[in-house]
Amino acid sequence: MVIGPHPNRTVALGFIDALERRDWSALENLLDPGLVFEMPQSNERIRGRDRYVQFNREYPGEWHLAAKRVVVDDTDGVVLFDWRVGDEGGDAMTFLTFVGGRLATITDYWPEPYAAPPGREHLTEPIGPSRPLG
Amino acid sequence: MVIGPHPNRTVALGFIDALERRDWSALENLLDPGLVFEMPQSNERIRGRDRYVQFNREYPGEWHLAAKRVVVDDTDGVVLFDWRVGDEGGDAMTFLTFVGGRLATITDYWPEPYAAPPGREHLTEPIGPSRPLG
Numbered sequence: 001m002v003i004g005p006h007p008n009r010t011v012a013l014g015f016i017d018a019l020e021r022r023d024w025s026a027l028e029n030l031l032d033p034g035l036v037f038e039m040p041q042s043n044e045r046i047r048g049r050d051r052y053v054q055f056n057r058e059y060p061g062e063w064h065l066a067a068k069r070v071v072v073d074d075t076d077g078v079v080l081f082d083w084r085v086g087d088e089g090g091d092a093m094t095f096l097t098f099v100g101g102r103l104a105t106i107t108d109y110w111p112e113p114y115a116a117p118p119g120r121e122h123l124t125e126p127i128g129p130s131r132p133l134g
Numbered sequence: 135m136v137i138g139p140h141p142n143r144t145v146a147l148g149f150i151d152a153l154e155r156r157d158w159s160a161l162e163n164l165l166d167p168g169l170v171f172e173m174p175q176s177n178e179r180i181r182g183r184d185r186y187v188q189f190n191r192e193y194p195g196e197w198h199l200a201a202k203r204v205v206v207d208d209t210d211g212v213v214l215f216d217w218r219v220g221d222e223g224g225d226a227m228t229f230l231t232f233v234g235g236r237l238a239t240i241t242d243y244w245p246e247p248y249a250a251p252p253g254r255e256h257l258t259e260p261i262g263p264s265r266p267l268g
Contacts (some may be wrong), residue, residue, distance in 0.1 A: 040225055042247070044260070078227075078229075112175065124179060125178075126179070
């Protein structure tokens, strides 16, 4: 018997992939009509599948997304992904909930680089010279 | 038959709880000796359980942590948690990997609030007046 990936894992990866490919009908098929999207850092919420698809269609820039880590269970999921816009990029993450094989909520976080605080150099080392958001 | 929570969920929640309680021996018991801790935003890595415990013991401030969402599978996990230091606070998240029931890697992200970019007010509403990092 072969146990495949959890169905919600397929949905989570398909979501990032549909965004990356600008495949709006594939994206729509992964979303519950009553989808609620939140960006807590900017205190913004978008209600409804149609407005969320429009938000992504209208989002400016030549952005690219690629999933790096995915964790799902029967109701919740998280994708850590790499984003790129030209020479800029970094890590971001989206927290998901699933209802009936579709996304019911999407909550995005976009962390920014910051300087390492002083006073802990006796414990730390750089992750790497070329990947500040590695 | 009662199916309890995934054992890795118990580890993930116990990790946040041990930090909150400053229970350093409970924390140590949840960590693989070869633990690797990373903070990609500041490009910092800490190698080893002992140094990671020391980092937390020495971390300044009256900080408090409380788990909000947990997702785990057999190898990976994520905890979204609320942090508080005095009147300040917000959401942060830690990505975990598990080996033999202990944490093998911990990767923290600490997102900051930012102003909502203009041009999407036709789609968005505030999440709430009093919870900018909801």
